[in-house]
Structures are given as structure tokens and as C-alpha cells.
Amino acid sequence: MEDIRDKVEHLQALIDQGEHEALRAWFEALRVQDIALLMSELDGDAPFDTLFGLLDADRQVRTFAYIDLALQPQILGSLSAARRRAIVGELDSDDRAALFDELEAPQVEQLIADLPAEDREDTREMLAYDESSVGRLMNTDFVSVRPYWTIAEALAHIRTANEKGESVNRIYVTQPEGKLLDALPLRDFILAPLDQPVRTLMKREAVSIRPDADREEAVRLIQRYDLEAMPVVDADGVLLGTVTVDDVMDVAEEETTEDFHKLASVGSVDVSVRDASVWYLFRKRAPWLVLLVFANIFSGAALAHYEETISQAIVLLFFLPLLIGSAGNAGSQSSTLMVRALATGDVSVRDWFSLLLKEFGVALVLGLALALAVAGLGVWRGGLAVGITVALTMVVAVMAGSLIGMSLPFAFSRLKLDPATASTPLITCIADISGIVIYFGIASLVLDLVP
Amino acid sequence: MEDIRDKVEHLQALIDQGEHEALRAWFEALRVQDIALLMSELDGDAPFDTLFGLLDADRQVRTFAYIDLALQPQILGSLSAARRRAIVGELDSDDRAALFDELEAPQVEQLIADLPAEDREDTREMLAYDESSVGRLMNTDFVSVRPYWTIAEALAHIRTANEKGESVNRIYVTQPEGKLLDALPLRDFILAPLDQPVRTLMKREAVSIRPDADREEAVRLIQRYDLEAMPVVDADGVLLGTVTVDDVMDVAEEETTEDFHKLASVGSVDVSVRDASVWYLFRKRAPWLVLLVFANIFSGAALAHYEETISQAIVLLFFLPLLIGSAGNAGSQSSTLMVRALATGDVSVRDWFSLLLKEFGVALVLGLALALAVAGLGVWRGGLAVGITVALTMVVAVMAGSLIGMSLPFAFSRLKLDPATASTPLITCIADISGIVIYFGIASLVLDLVP
Helix, strand or coil, rough: CHHHHHHHHHHHHHHHHCCCHHHHHHHCCCHHHHHHHHHHHHHCCCCCHHHHHHCHHHHHHHHHHHHHCCHHHHHHHHCHHHHHHHHHHCCCCCCCHHHHHHHHHHHHHHHHHCHHHHHHHHHHHHHHCCCEEHHHCCCCCEEEEEECEEEEHHHHHHHHHHHCCCCCCCCEECCCCCCCEEEEEEHHHHCCCCCCHHHHHCCCCCCCCCCCCHHHHHHHHHHCCCCCCCCECCCEEEEEEEEHHHHHHHHHHHHHHHHHHCCCCCCCCCCCCCCHHHHHHHHHHHHHHHHHCCCCCCCCHHHHHHHHHHHHCCHHHHHHHHHHHHHHHHHHHHHHHHHHHHHHHHHHHHHHHHHHHHHCCCCCHHHHHHHHHHHHHHHHHCHHHHHHHHHHHHHHHHHHHHHHHHHHHHHHHHHCCCCHCCCCCHHHHHHHHHHHHHHHHHHHHHHHHHH | CCCCHHHHHHHHHHCCCHHHHHHEEEEEEEHHHHHHHHHHHHCCCCCCHHHHHHHCCHHHHHHHHCCCCCEEEEHHHHHCHHHHHHHHHHHHHHHHHHHHHHHHHHHHHHHHHCCCCHHHHHHHHHHCCCCCHHHHHHCCCCEEEECCCHHHHHHCCCCCHHHCCCCCCEEECCCCCCEEEEEEHHHHHHHHCCCEEEHHHHHCCCCECCCCCCCHHHHHHHCCCCCCCCEEECCCCCEEEEEHHHHHHHHHHHHHHHHHHHHCCCCCCCCCCCCCCCCHHHHHHHHHHHHHHHHHHHHHHHHHHHHHHHHHHHHHHHHHHHHHHHHHHHHHHHHHHHHHHHCCCCCHHHHHHHHHHHHHHHHHHHHHHHHHHHHHHHHHHHHHHHHHHHHHHHHHHHHHHHHHHHHHHHHHHCCCCCCCCCCCHHHHHHHHHHHHHHHHHHHHHHHHHHC
């Protein structure tokens, strides 16, 4: 789909010419994900009801589910009441909950009232969970069998369930009251003798999760244990639904994007940057910039404090960007390494001290290397005293920047804040202030001592 | 496994006391991923051969596959020749290729010679693919059936294949010479009448990929189409292997980590930061820091160029950190937003111009907001002329920083470089230089004009 723009134009042309049969044939050759992508590119007043009418019932639902969440409400609004009811009724429970989050309360109430009775309660329960919890991600349709059934009975049940459109890659073994005993791959049922009880397949190794757990925990578990789906159980171990790997991949991508943005001091941009308005982007970027402007006043004040030293040796200014820049860069490196390692679970908060010791070593060597790189320039431009000042400052400022940059993500994590709050602009700002103080502090000492 | 340290201590104690039966029982209750995690925490001279001996053959292989790749060679070396042969022979082809990458050539040759004949050729072919290509990720064991077989024949074949330990969640329909026709979920075979030909199940919708494609392409396709596995085919459409979602999730995590590190001007750190040595981290961090030090000399030179202006109005220094800091921060925000959007496919290189226009608007409003925030301070500390200078500089410098930060990722992408090369430290450095020139340029104009 590199040539998506050409395809959208083609689609628009067929719509304008009312070529419904050609559209139907084209849609049949496309995958639902691609149809959804094309529809997302159309104008909001496109004839969506007609377009959906060209798809069979199953593909209508699947196409709708793949449409960008921000566009779903508008498209839903342009559908006939009957089609709207049909599509919403057939959506997977997690897709439905996500859609309802985008709608106004009265509309949600109306749509819930239109749902088949058995889905109404489930939907309300899901919407009660926190937005970032596993409960919102789960699919409440699953196939469960009893441990004392024979494989033949289980397979017969699985076939019936599939007619209802439920996902059957994983079969859940539960007690009659719903308590989860195991999660088994469908293939085990195919390979086992038909007269054997289901119990004999069980390994009781199922990894499960609670609906109120953070969805990032689901990402971690599914990734660690290479699962395709994970059962969600309540406090009594009763199976409520399942979380699948494709949902989890989407969550992982969203969370990672959020971390990227946070590290650059941008608020969470959860729509496409192509679609985001100027005003939306302004609101996501301005708060931290304004905050940092005021923090930077401290750097200015520090500089003003050393005005006299600067006036007497204006050559010092030449080295200022290079010194505070290096401290900030080293600090940014450290904080980014830690933010990412904390996010992937590579390190945890209790590793802080041992990592601090290592960082001390790395920062010392980095500081020395950079000092070596600029000491000659210092001597050449300003004489021995300036050379010594620049070299010493480089070592101390790079170490200060690195150790602060490395520690801040842990500190934020300790305070139950996102480690990525230790953003590069924040670290740079802190490194600027500490760098200025270190530089002119050392300068006033050295310039007094060395002729 | 929050208490991993306690568990490792417990494991070490059982090893020291030679409590093999207790260890065996404990291992049986653990998942292979967790055993692998525990073993990774042991010292290099732990009795790995004995520990693996406590697991049954299947769990030996699966445990080994989950051990951190950097530690696999050492552990392999401590195993008996027979166990080593057995484990390497049973590894999935992608895990084996990854392991061989970590070993020296003579050892790889020996291990390949020990492989079962049918795996030898496959392994050599996989190792011939580029390290970042799909060919390295694929599993060459798969189950294929013919379109003209009945479902009953296909199921019988699937059962035999499973005895050989092959993955059977997806069944591949191929022509006799191996050309891929379709990829079908196993469940379709269970639900279909036994006497029907396989052909009737086919939808010919399989998304496939070439072995020489970049592995990031596999991530994108599997994510877009919500696949559990994707077939890998050669130029003639012959099925070579499959790429599974769990491998792809690992790749996505690695690639994302690389982007995080690049954005902070850190080379790709592909081992755990907990295990990385001081020297390793130094080598990953020093090159860009040194490069940026020299780039920062331009900022110094710019400052030196305006020495006279500064001497005459030293109050200007107070506002320097705040102005160049804001330009750098706004630029970092823009570049990070673009780097991430390019990585997720949210935007592509051809969107640059329309995004530039939007960025122009956002940066203008941000610049005006920040100018408003500091103009009063400028007037208060330095009088009207300084207030005007500071406000004007803020608008122009923030716009310059943002537009450069926004455009650079596209420029790098155009040059076939990673967009994340437009790192925050690089943008900050450029914003510093341009900010200094803009500030003192505007200052010399305004201070001449306004009394």
C-alpha cells in the first residue's frame, strides 16, 4: 500500500461515478485492513453507508473494527440505524468498549440498549474498568470446555461455538462455575485420541492476569511467555475473557510512542500527527516548553551571578556552549538508556545503586576523553589557566550531567511517576544550570591560582 | 518473578547442597521461560550440564532457547558433547541461526556437521541472509498440505507432522513443487467436513514476504494484518519458512530500543545495560559526544564573534540559556514527533511539505506564547530594547529550531539514513548555533534602533 494516495483517488473516482459493481469487485479482492485504511482517507461526508453495503455482513464488522478509532464515531453516524446496530452488535467486546469511549454518554446508552441481551452486561462491566487496564482489552467471547468431557465432546462443543463466530485458537478448561483450570492450544485436541478425557491434556501452566491489572503488564507477560492469547480471571479465578497478542502489540506500540513523546517533553499525542490540528499540537507541546523557560531563568541567573568573572575573561564564553552542551548530551544519553531499560524491564528500581557505580565509571572515562579533546584548544585560545579550567570543568560537568541523567528516571519511578518524565529537555536544562555553576566556580578558583 | 533475586539465591543454595531431587521438582513446577531467566542469573561456572540434565529433552531445548543470547555460547560450552548436539539439533531454525551468529566460525562448522542432514542445508542458507533480514527470523519447519487432498487426509498428515515437533497452528497449502497457495488456520480444518477437498477452504488471502526483506517490514505486515504467523516465500513463490508473531514482537522491541538510543545519540546497545561493561558503554556513547563537542565549537565561535555586543550589554547573557534552550527544546519535540511517526508508518517522506506548513503554524504560536512569557522579564531587567530583542528572538529562534528539528528526520530518511540520526543532542547543538546568531543579530539591530 505504498501507493495509498493513488488508491484513494481511484476509490473516490469510482464513488463519484457511482460504479458500485466495480467497487464491490475491488473490495472483494482487498483485505479488510486495506479497505479500512482506504475508507479512513476519505472525506467525512463520503457515502459510508453505501460503501459498507457493498461488503458482506462479516466483512462489514471486520472493516469497521480496523478503521482509525478517531474516525469511527463519524462513520458510525453516517450509517443507517439497522446497519449501525448490526455492526456494533457484532464487534469484539474490546473493539466495542474502545468505540464507546469515543462517543457521548447518551449515544452509548442507546447503543447498549440495542445490543443482544447477553452482551449488555459484559459491555457495562468492561466500561467500568480503568482505561489503561486489562479489562478494557479483553475479548469476552471464548470457548470453554470441562475437564471431564471426552475430546470428542469437546470438539463437538468447539464446532458449535465456532458457528457463533467465537475465536477458537485457544480452548479454556474451566470448572462448571467458570473457574479457569487451564488454557490449551486447539491443536492438542486434534492430536489426542477422541475417547480420552480433556483432563489428560492439562498441564496447569496457564499464565493468567486480572482485569484491573495495567495493560502494560499484559504486554510484558505475553511477550515473556510467547503467548498468542492470555486468559483474564477475577479474584476467584473465574475466567472473564482473553487478551490476544494483536491487541497487545497495539498497546505496546502506543505505550512506546508515549515514552518517545514524553522523553522529548511532549504530552501524549494519541492521534495521527498527520491529522492533528495546529491547536492540538500546540497544547501538547506548550506546557513543558513554558515550564522549561522558567527553569532556564536559573541558568540565566547563574550566568548573571558570574558577570564579573566573564567580563574579566570573556574568552571563557567561547567554551561555554561546548561544556554545558557536553554535560547535557551525556546526561541525555544516560537518562534515555535508563528510561528504555526500565520500560522493557531490563532493569528495575532496585538496580539503581549498582548502575550508579557503573555510570560513575563510564562518565569519568567519557569526561576524561572529552577533556582531552578540548584541553589543547583551551590552552591555545586562553592560555594554561583557561586550558586547565576547561579540562577540569569537562570532567566534573559531564559526570554531574550523567549521574543526574541516570538517576532521575529512577527517582521519578520511585515517586510513582513515569520514568520518561526525566525528558531530554529537562536533563539538558539541569545540566545547563549545574554546568554554568561548575564552570565559573572552577574558573574563579583556577584563574586566581594559575597566572 | 518480582523476587527474582530471592529465587536465584534459592537456586544457588540447592546447587551448592547438591539437592538434585529438590531442584528437579522445582523446575517441574516452573515455566521454561522462568528457568531460563534463573539460569541467566547464575555465575558462568555453574554446573549447567547437571541443571539441564534435570529437565526432560523437550524442556532442555525450550529452556536453552529462552536463555539470553549473549550467554548461550558460554552455557553451550559447559554442556557435554552429546547434550550440546541434542539441543542444537532440536532448536528452531531461527534460534539456531541467532546462536551461530554468536559463535566462532570453526565451532559453527562443527555444530553444522553434527546436525541432522535435512537441517544442514537450511541452516547454511539462513546464515547467508543479511542479519537484519526476514531470512534470519524464519522457522523452516512447517506443515504443508496439497489443495486436492481431502480434509481427512490433511488432518492425518498434520498429526504425523506434529509428532516431529513441528508447529501446526497454521497449515500451508502448497503445490507439489512447494509454491504457496494459501495459509489457513488449523481451526478451519477441524470445522470442515472430512471428505471435502482442502481447496474449498482456500481464500487465497495469504500475506507473504520475501526472505531478503528487512525484518521491520515483517513487523509492519504482521501488525497491520493481525497475523500470528506469516509465510516466507522466494521469488518463485515457493514456501521457505514462516515468521511468527513472537519473533516479530522481539524484533519490534529491539528496533524501538535502537531508535530510543539513536535519538539520544547512543550507538545501538544490544546487550542488557545491567550486563554491559563500562568499556562497552563508553564505546557506544563517546563517538557522538566527541563529534558534538566539535560541532559546539561553532556555538563558541558565534559567541566569540559577538564578544563586543556582549561586553556592551552584558545583561543579554542572562537571556541566552532561556532563548537557545527553548529553541532546542522545541526542535527536539519536533524531531522526536517525526522520528516516531516515520517509524510507525504514521507519516511517510512524501508528507514532509504538508507537515512543514503545519509545523510553521505550531512553531509560530509556540514562539509567540514563549515570547509573551519572557518579554516582561526582558523589559524589567534590561529595558525596552532588551525586551523587544528577547521577544523577537524567541519567536524566530523557536521557529528555526522547530522547522530544522521537523525537517532533519525527513532529510536523513531521504539520504537512506535512519531518521533517528536527527537526535536530540544534534538538534540541540544546531539550535544553539542558530539561536546565538539570531539573538545577537537581532540584538545589534534593535539596540542600535531603540534607545
